[in-house]
Amino acid sequence: MGILAVGSVALDSVKTPFGQEEEILGGSATYFSIAASYFTQVSVVAVVGEDFPAQHIDFLQKLGIDTAGLEKKPGRTFRWRGEYGDDFNTARTLDTKLNVFADFSPRLLREQRRMEYVFLGNIDPDLQRSVLEQMEKPKLVACDTMNYWIDNKPESLRKTLSGIDILLMNDAETRQLSKETNLIRAARAILGWGPKTLVIKRGEYGVLMIDQKSAFGAPAFPLEEVVDPTGAGDSFAGGFFGYLAATRSADRAALRKAVVFGTVMASFNVSEFGPRRLACLTYPEVEARYREFRELTFFEEL
């Protein structure tokens, strides 16, 4: 039952045209887990330092997230500082302090090894594989990555890709990894390396999902106010994979609905700083926005 989510839990300092917040709860596993928690049980595997505020752990637990795998290590928590200008598509990283995250080596608890749905956040591809090696019999594995690993560990990343089902990346990373500028060719190359499905995240332009047989395109949900785009991709992944785990399906129809749920969760997430908005949703609100999205994209047959 539920999803094992491996990734980062961090303290973020973020500046956008709408304001500035210091040391708020962040990290890929955080956004992913909160978004996915509306659909299914999530066990998070991550590491924090001794300085990590207990209130954040309470906060995650109150959302029903299992934090037994949130290891506390001597040292300081991973910190990220970034800012966005008027172009919300790209964050400018001002400072990254990996701290305890530098030596992160995920070790799964016994009950976590039996879980069937695994989300591998954008950590070192060696670590992503070490997680998979600890799993008994995962049913569906989704994976994210980032430019740093594409540049620095391309071979390890290729090995990881050969063992996963779904790869989520942004469009720049898709082009970088495949060395193809055309996204369809890029996708075809990457699908040849293992993943059955590639989900290309394009920020304010939506998502393109590609498998061997077909493609699915969805715009982003148009919003009048984007306050902080941090975590949009991770909350997308949480909604997407949360829906798949909850319905225990990964057929074409389910994957498409999952993309829409991911889009919905990302759209809520960006409307306040940090995961604040994401964390106080009700499921009826999520469903209402799914319906709004269908309204946004619907057109008649010929």
Next chain:
Amino acid sequence: MGILAVGSVALDSVKTPFGQEEEILGGSATYFSIAASYFTQVSVVAVVGEDFPAQHIDFLQKLGIDTAGLEKKPGRTFRWRGEYGDDFNTARTLDTKLNVFADFSPRLLREQRRMEYVFLGNIDPDLQRSVLEQMEKPKLVACDTMNYWIDNKPESLRKTLSGIDILLMNDAETRQLSKETNLIRAARAILGWGPKTLVIKRGEYGVLMIDQKSAFGAPAFPLEEVVDPTGAGDSFAGGFFGYLAATRSADRAALRKAVVFGTVMASFNVSEFGPRRLACLTYPEVEARYREFRELTFFEEL
């Protein structure tokens, strides 16, 4: 019956990563008219020089386009030279020679004044209004514009906008005209100046159509090979407005289907240099791609 299309007819020299072509038939009115010709009768109003090859006029006439309003003036035809790099979203203009187009002053033939559907290509907004003033009773007016007029004739453009129904622009122009970075707020501002519907063209990212009550988002048709994006926006406009004129409707459902037909025509257009591919379509091919597009974007209700 049919559409009056006012704009440019030009000779383009284009270089893309797929090759280079010299002095091929181009111009906004050309692409628009060819795309629209699959849906309805089009009368083109434009100016060319004495050097304009007769074969191009034959070519347009064979597509059923009425060229009675294609004025031939002493001097040379409008020339544009541009190139695209790997990023097909933006053309780099290397040279523009307006030639006879510099003194273009559209004068409508008597039967053209009675036409009901008018497409105003991105010419001087003063000229756009002079066209409207010559019309007896237009039923639906669509209009394009460009950064040059937004910069240099903002007040005249605002006047033109107060008399039109549908404005088509790209996203950069939408932001520039409204001075808003958020597209929804930008659209709201522009809708306040007159147009009932704003169609924001976003190149490879698709289209966002916004009116006072609702929004419609559609991705672009994903293509494995984009050879020459010149005219994509104009062929989109031709498919879009051609469909509306053919069905004599502009309700919500028709506008959405029109966006899809526009997307379809643009997707064909970019697959070869110039309007070559656009000009040799069959209507069943157009409909087949409409169905493919529906397949691309379809997802189930909750």
